[in-house]
Amino acid sequence: MTDFTDDELRLDPSFADKFERGFRPPCQLYLISPPAIDDGFTARLAQAFDGGEVAAFQLRLKGIDEDAIARAAEPVQKLCAERDVAFIINDSVALAQRLGADGVHLGQSDGDPREARKLLGPRVQIGVTCHDSRHLAMEAGEAGADYVAFGAFYPTTTKETLHRPEPSILSWWTTLFELPCVAIGGITAENAAPLVAAGADFLAVSSAVWGHADGPEAGVRAFAGILGAS
Numbered sequence: 001m002t003d004f005t006d007d008e009l010r011l012d013p014s015f016a017d018k019f020e021r022g023f024r025p026p027c028q029l030y031l032i033s034p035p036a037i038d039d040g041f042t043a044r045l046a047q048a049f050d051g052g053e054v055a056a057f058q059l060r061l062k063g064i065d066e067d068a069i070a071r072a073a074e075p076v077q078k079l080c081a082e083r084d085v086a087f088i089i090n091d092s093v094a095l096a097q098r099l100g101a102d103g104v105h106l107g108q109s110d111g112d113p114r115e116a117r118k119l120l121g122p123r124v125q126i127g128v129t130c131h132d133s134r135h136l137a138m139e140a141g142e143a144g145a146d147y148v149a150f151g152a153f154y155p156t157t158t159k160e161t162l163h164r165p166e167p168s169i170l171s172w173w174t175t176l177f178e179l180p181c182v183a184i185g186g187i188t189a190e191n192a193a194p195l196v197a198a199g200a201d202f203l204a205v206s207s208a209v210w211g212h213a214d215g216p217e218a219g220v221r222a223f224a225g226i227l228g229a230s
């Protein structure tokens with residue numbers, strides 16, 4: 001891995017031009033599935049979508065073989081298309097290609113974004129986990145990622161996490177780069193405000209929606225007042 005020099009860290013003039021135009025869309029919700037789903041899940045997802053705008057949905061089913069994920073994905077992907085929500089597959093470029101997904105999310109051990117781009121083409125969104133690392137994020141950007149994801153910002157029981165970035169990594173990123181950034185990890189409607197204020201383009205959320213005491217519709221609705229409030 002090469003370290004970036006001070007020069008490379010300076011604002012690229014082409015980005016500066018875009019910032020002068022001052023365009024950065026408001027923060028949006030990126031919903032992550034529960035770690036496992038059953039036959040009733042599509043109905044719960046519809047309830048979640050009824051709660052407010054969701055930009056993207058990631059099917060993240062761990063420890064299940066790809067044929068089973070593909071079967072489970074069918075009604076979910078159809079609903080996402082009907083509701084105009086980007087359908088993102090976690091971990092597997094092959095599965096994303098097989099399903100014709102709108103995107104794939106790759107962790108640091110899930111494959112090379114450049115290879116993914118070759119297979120999936122220019123229209124499929126590729127996201128990359130960057131933990132708390134500016135360096136990984138710049139590498140992902142150089143490799144052609146469509147977004148970088150930082151986390152885990154808060155403690156979470158959804159996944160074992162080893163990294164705890166500060167919200168300032170989001171403001172650093174959005175000051176320098178136009179590429180969207182995602183904040184993830186233990187995010188709730190109660191603790192999200194500093195991440196939105198720091199410039200997160202997307203809040204990726206799982207348990208705050210699926211575990212909401214009043215159901216997934218209320219879980220999504222709870223974020224309404226926070227999104228875009230930077």
Ligand SMILES: Cc1ncc(COP(=O)(O)OP(=O)(O)O)c(N)n1
Nearest residue numbers: 090105106107108129149182184204
């Ligand atoms: C939006 C988003 N950000 C980060 C992750 C985590 O990906 P990864 O590090 O590969 O871990 P798993 O989710 O595969 O357990 C993600 N899925 N989505």
Ligand SMILES: Cc1nc(C(=O)O)sc1CCOP(=O)(O)O
Nearest residue numbers: 151152156158185186205206207
């Ligand atoms: C899938 C995932 N990735 C993380 C990371 O830090 O990369 S944290 C996380 C869990 C997100 O779920 P919840 O909103 O329930 O915490």
Ligand SMILES: [Mg+2]
Nearest residue numbers: 091106107110
């Ligand atoms: Mg992964």
